[in-house]
Amino acid sequence: MSGRVRFETGAATAMPALEPLLFELQRPGRSGRHVRGGDEADALIPAAFKRAVPLPLPELTEPQVVRHYTHLAQLNYSVDAGMYPLGSCTMKYNPKINDRAASLPGFADIHPHQPDETVQGALRLLYELQELLAGISGMDVVTLQPAAGAHAEFTAILMFKAYHEARGDAKRRRVIVPDSAHGTNPASAAMCGFDVTTVKSDARGNVDLDALKAALGDDVVGFMLTNPNTLGLFEERVREVCAAVHAAGGLVYGDGANLNALLGVARPGDLGFDCVHINVHKTFSTPHGAGGPGAGPLCVKRHLEPFLPVPRVIKDGTGAYRRETAAEHPKSIGRVRSFIGNFGVLVRAYTYIRTLGEEGLVETGRDAILAANYLLALVRQSYDVAYERSPMHEFVLSAAKQKRQGANGLDIAKALIDEGFHPPTVYFPLIVPEALMIEPTETEPKETLDAFADALLRIAKRIETDPKSVHDAPVKAPLRRLDEVAAARKPVLRYKPA
Amino acid sequence: MGQNPYSPHTDADRTAMLARIGITSVDELLGAVPADARGPAMGVPAGLSEAEVQVHMEQLAALDRTAGAGPFFIGGPVQRRYIPAAVPVLALRGEFLTAYTPYQPEVSQGTLQAIWEYQSLMSELLAMDVVNSSMYDGSTAVAEAALMAVRLTGRKRVVVANEVFSQFRQTLATYAKGPELEIVSLPTRELAAGAAGAACLIVQHPDAFGTLVGVRAIADAAHAAGGLCIQVTEPHANALLDPPGALGVDIAVGEGQPLGIPLSFGGPHLGIIACRDALVRQMPGRIVGQTVDVNGTRGFVNTLQTREQHIRREKATSNICTNEAIAAITASVYLSLMGPGSLRAAARIGVARAHALADRLATLPDVQIGAGGPFFDRFALRTPLGGELRTALLADGILVGEGIGRHYTGCGDGVTIQCTELTTDADIDALAGAVERATARRPVAAR
Numbered sequence: 001m002s003g004r005v006r007f008e009t010g011a012a013t014a015m016p017a018l019e020p021l022l023f024e025l026q027r028p029g030r031s032g033r034h035v036r037g038g039d040e041a042d043a044l045i046p047a048a049f050k051r052a053v054p055l056p057l058p059e060l061t062e063p064q065v066v067r068h069y070t071h072l073a074q075l076n077y078s079v080d081a082g083m084y085p086l087g088s089c090t091m092k093y094n095p096k097i098n099d100r101a102a103s104l105p106g107f108a109d110i111h112p113h114q115p116d117e118t119v120q121g122a123l124r125l126l127y128e129l130q131e132l133l134a135g136i137s138g139m140d141v142v143t144l145q146p147a148a149g150a151h152a153e154f155t156a157i158l159m160f161k162a163y164h165e166a167r168g169d170a171k172r173r174r175v176i177v178p179d180s181a182h183g184t185n186p187a188s189a190a191m192c193g194f195d196v197t198t199v200k201s202d203a204r205g206n207v208d209l210d211a212l213k214a215a216l217g218d219d220v221v222g223f224m225l226t227n228p229n230t231l232g233l234f235e236e237r238v239r240e241v242c243a244a245v246h247a248a249g250g251l252v253y254g255d256g257a258n259l260n261a262l263l264g265v266a267r268p269g270d271l272g273f274d275c276v277h278i279n280v281h282k283t284f285s286t287p288h289g290a291g292g293p294g295a296g297p298l299c300v301k302r303h304l305e306p307f308l309p310v311p312r313v314i315k316d317g318t319g320a321y322r323r324e325t326a327a328e329h330p331k332s333i334g335r336v337r338s339f340i341g342n343f344g345v346l347v348r349a350y351t352y353i354r355t356l357g358e359e360g361l362v363e364t365g366r367d368a369i370l371a372a373n374y375l376l377a378l379v380r381q382s383y384d385v386a387y388e389r390s391p392m393h394e395f396v397l398s399a400a401k402q403k404r405q406g407a408n409g410l411d412i413a414k415a416l417i418d419e420g421f422h423p424p425t426v427y428f429p430l431i432v433p434e435a436l437m438i439e440p441t442e443t444e445p446k447e448t449l450d451a452f453a454d455a456l457l458r459i460a461k462r463i464e465t466d467p468k469s470v471h472d473a474p475v476k477a478p479l480r481r482l483d484e485v486a487a488a489r490k491p492v493l494r495y496k497p498a
Numbered sequence: 499m500g501q502n503p504y505s506p507h508t509d510a511d512r513t514a515m516l517a518r519i520g521i522t523s524v525d526e527l528l529g530a531v532p533a534d535a536r537g538p539a540m541g542v543p544a545g546l547s548e549a550e551v552q553v554h555m556e557q558l559a560a561l562d563r564t565a566g567a568g569p570f571f572i573g574g575p576v577q578r579r580y581i582p583a584a585v586p587v588l589a590l591r592g593e594f595l596t597a598y599t600p601y602q603p604e605v606s607q608g609t610l611q612a613i614w615e616y617q618s619l620m621s622e623l624l625a626m627d628v629v630n631s632s633m634y635d636g637s638t639a640v641a642e643a644a645l646m647a648v649r650l651t652g653r654k655r656v657v658v659a660n661e662v663f664s665q666f667r668q669t670l671a672t673y674a675k676g677p678e679l680e681i682v683s684l685p686t687r688e689l690a691a692g693a694a695g696a697a698c699l700i701v702q703h704p705d706a707f708g709t710l711v712g713v714r715a716i717a718d719a720a721h722a723a724g725g726l727c728i729q730v731t732e733p734h735a736n737a738l739l740d741p742p743g744a745l746g747v748d749i750a751v752g753e754g755q756p757l758g759i760p761l762s763f764g765g766p767h768l769g770i771i772a773c774r775d776a777l778v779r780q781m782p783g784r785i786v787g788q789t790v791d792v793n794g795t796r797g798f799v800n801t802l803q804t805r806e807q808h809i810r811r812e813k814a815t816s817n818i819c820t821n822e823a824i825a826a827i828t829a830s831v832y833l834s835l836m837g838p839g840s841l842r843a844a845a846r847i848g849v850a851r852a853h854a855l856a857d858r859l860a861t862l863p864d865v866q867i868g869a870g871g872p873f874f875d876r877f878a879l880r881t882p883l884g885g886e887l888r889t890a891l892l893a894d895g896i897l898v899g900e901g902i903g904r905h906y907t908g909c910g911d912g913v914t915i916q917c918t919e920l921t922t923d924a925d926i927d928a929l930a931g932a933v934e935r936a937t938a939r940r941p942v943a944a945r
Binding site (some may be wrong): 002013014015016017018019021022024025029030032034035036037038039040041042044045046048049050051052053055056059060062065066068069070072073074075076077078079080081084086088089092093094095097099100101102103104105106107108109110111112113114117118119120121122124125131132136139147148149151153154157158161162182183184186187188189190191192193194195197198209233234235236238239244263265266267270271279281285288289290291292293294295296309332333334335336337338339340341342343345347351353354355356357358359360361362364365367369370371374375377378388390392395403409412414417421423428441442444445446474477478479480481482483484486487488491492493494495 | 499501502503504505506507511512515516518519520522524526527528529530531532534535536537538539540541542543544545546548551552554555556557559560561562563564565566568572574575576578582584586587588589590591592593594595596597598599600602603604605606607608609611612613614615617618619621622623625626627629631632634635636637638639645653657663665666668669671672673675676677678712736737738739740741742744753756758761762764765766767779783785786787788789790791792793794795796797798799801802803804807808809811812813814815816818819820821822823824825827831833834835836837838839842843844845846847848849850853867873874878885888891892897899900912919
């Protein structure tokens with residue numbers, strides 16, 4: 001990002017800035033001519049309803065808008081530009097053919113209220129994707145409706161509630177999560193009205209089975225488990241964990257954030273989970289979109305099928321595809337969003353799965369695991385390793401040693417920016433002090449992994465000799481460190497004219 | 499090997515990597531995986547070349563009838579509108595599309611400034627104080643707004659108008675099952691009378707059938723009873739109608755798809771949620787704030803994060819993490835290009851076409867338009883065929899909205915007709931002619 005060409009617009013800004021705001025670039029009277037006409041509408045809207053307050057949207061020409069967003073784009077790090085070793089986020093390469101497929105008019109220009117007979121291509125794609133994801137996850141049935149992983153968690157826990165209630169068991173009020181869990185797990189349980197119990201991890205980074213058994217009881221809805229977990233470690237006693245939860249009458253939720261490691265290696269459905277979600281924006285290469293959209297298909301075992309959200313896509317006896325009706329699915333928890341899913345994202349995931357095929361998916365899981373273990377081998381001499389076990393697709397270092405030397409995990413993250421890399425996930429999972437959670441994915445070449453390792457080793461060396469030198473990092477990014485405390489203390493959440 | 503076309507590893511690379519780890523096969527790293535579960539068959543067909551997959555996708559896509567292929571009057575929360583050419587060119591640039599959530603602000607200023615500008619533009623459009631960086635869609639925005647009101651008032655009753663989009667009400671009902679909220683449905687005209695003991699009144703304006711609604715009286719009733727008023731709105735209507743912030747509304751929500759985002763069979767779209775300043779600590783989802791870096795240069799960061807799941811876990815205002823950021827950026831590019839002029843024009847054309855069409859249809863026997871009051875750019879079309887009119891029109895290649903009777907309680911039957919700036923005179927002629935033929939085909943005795 002250093003050496004970025006700076007473009008001058010000449011617009012005055014309220015303070016020194018990388019790029020003026022739209023509101024600073026605008027001049028009253030400037031406009032494009034994207035749409036015009038309709039003046040007769042003014043007489044059709046009763047005065048009592050007409051907008052009486054101003055509409056101070058910026059007035060700009062198209063060339064200004066194009067330059068503005070081009071300048072902004074150039075301030076971003078992205079997968080298209082470089083390695084993104086964010087643990088638990090699986091920032092693999094996003095193939096362009098997937099984007100092109102999603103933009104085909106037959107997919108982009110169809111409305112969710114169109115009758116089934118006019119959208120047979122889309123419905124067939126969704127039906128086939130449901131089948132593919134069932135096979136990949138080892139589950140029986142799939143809903144494509146959840147818009148993201150957290151949305152799938154919410155959907156599943158609500159289904160757990162319905163499952164227990166349908167059996168006349170309404171006393172279950174607690175969801176158990178490990179202390180290594182993503183923050184979304186306890187938040188999703190809370191949205192479903194449940195209390196959350198946290199169980200600790202053992203010395204090998206697994207769920208502490210004794211602690212879990214002590215926490216289980218006839219008031220437990222279920223247990224939420226990420227496998228491999230957020231330490232990048234496969235749960236060594238996963239079947240015993242699932243069996244213990246089942247013995248207490250609970251259900252086991254699989255958080256599929258780390259499914260990339262399991263492709264062709266093992267299926268959650270074969271390990272004892274009752275359901276698992278898939279972050280297609282991780283495992284199946286759809287772009288993260290600067291924060292979203294994702295899609296979080298939820299794959300479940302047969303006993304949870306009655307409670308799935310409506311509608312799913314079904315194939316009738318004549319080979320035609322249709323969306324099921326609510327009447328066909330009376331025990332469903334209902335709809336969790338307006339329509340059948342983040343279709344444009346699902347098209348990309350389908351395209352990716354069809355491109356790779358079974359053999360490509362198998363290679364993906366193995367290459368992701370190989371890359372993580374290789375990278376760990378390169379850097380372990382200089383950093384503490386949280387758990388001394390072979391990781392799966394990601395691993396967690398601790399910068400505890402560096403902290404004693406005078407620089408912390410955040411400093412290392414910012415120093416990596418100056419080395420030309422996006423930082424890893426830092427300070428998560430919460431159980432590892434000064435955590436650096438690194439996931440290289442299968443799409444980074446060996447020489448890039450080598451360069452990233454060299455950067456981490458150089459930073460460790462700098463901290464040994466001159467820890468203060470990383471306190472100022474980054475110095476080569478578009479901006480230096482930002483004052484987040486001031487941002488929260490006196491929030492400025494929108495433009496207001498001076 | 500070489501089965502994943504996006505994996506760069508040569509066999510020589512893999513051998514070198516294994517050697518550095520000190521093993522000879524990846525299998526040696528899988529000791530924790532139960533042996534009988536290892537290497538499962540997944541049932542995925544063999545991989546395709548890029549050319550092969552493109553052909554396959556084109557063949558699937560060709561089975562769909564696109565909205566632009568003929569007269570099209572489906573709308574509601576998702577609307578077929580004109581998307582300026584520069585919108586996808588800019589918003590889908592790889593630097594935005596393939597970026598992660600902007601947790602490292604020094605290398606994410608493009609995303610952060612674009613989203614802060616989205617919050618600003620949307621605040622102006624809605625005349626609301628604060629807008630978050632996006633929800634999944636309009637329906638989850640409604641549900642999360644209701645949960646906000648429940649937290650703010652400590653009440654568990656939510657009163658929602660029958661004339662709110664059916665999918666929004668259904669999603670709300672699902673979200674209510676967790677905290678076991680009481681959902682009360684009332685006709686809009688009786689909504690104010692339901693305010694006592696309610697956390698909020700949820701009103702839609704223009705409503706699902708395009709009808710203009712007096713929101714201010716409903717907001718006043720909610721406030722008088724100690725509750726909040728939530729308005730479901732839609733972007734283009736705010737260019738011409740008094741916005742939620744001018745009507746006494748506490749939380750405004752809506753579907754942002756009409757702002758330059760493709761129909762895409764229902765997603766990804768954009769959930770809009772906006773509130774008054776005083777309520778911001780209960781807002782779900784990410785919010786971007788302005789600040790400075792150590793040199794005093796303006797910059798933007800995710801802020802007020804103590805509301806969010808990665809900090810507060812089970813005490814967070816919502817579980818939302820991944821949102822619809824690229825859709826918010828798309829909406830921002832769209833609003834920048836359209837400006838107030840083209841935005842108003844697009845809204846006005848929809849209104850004008852809808853009224854021209856309604857006037858034509860009103861001349862036919864046995865046809866009823868709307869509820870008799872003022873409407874915006876869509877209306878309920880009621881004929882003796884009820885919701886079946888939809889099937890009859892499809893035979894003529896004309897697509898209209900869902901059957902009302904199937905999706906709405908107490909609203910009669912019929913179909914919804916949406917117009918936008920893309921509705922042409924020829925479309926209007928086609929629909930008017932087809933409705934005339936369809937209703938005339940019915941035996942006189944049945945009419």
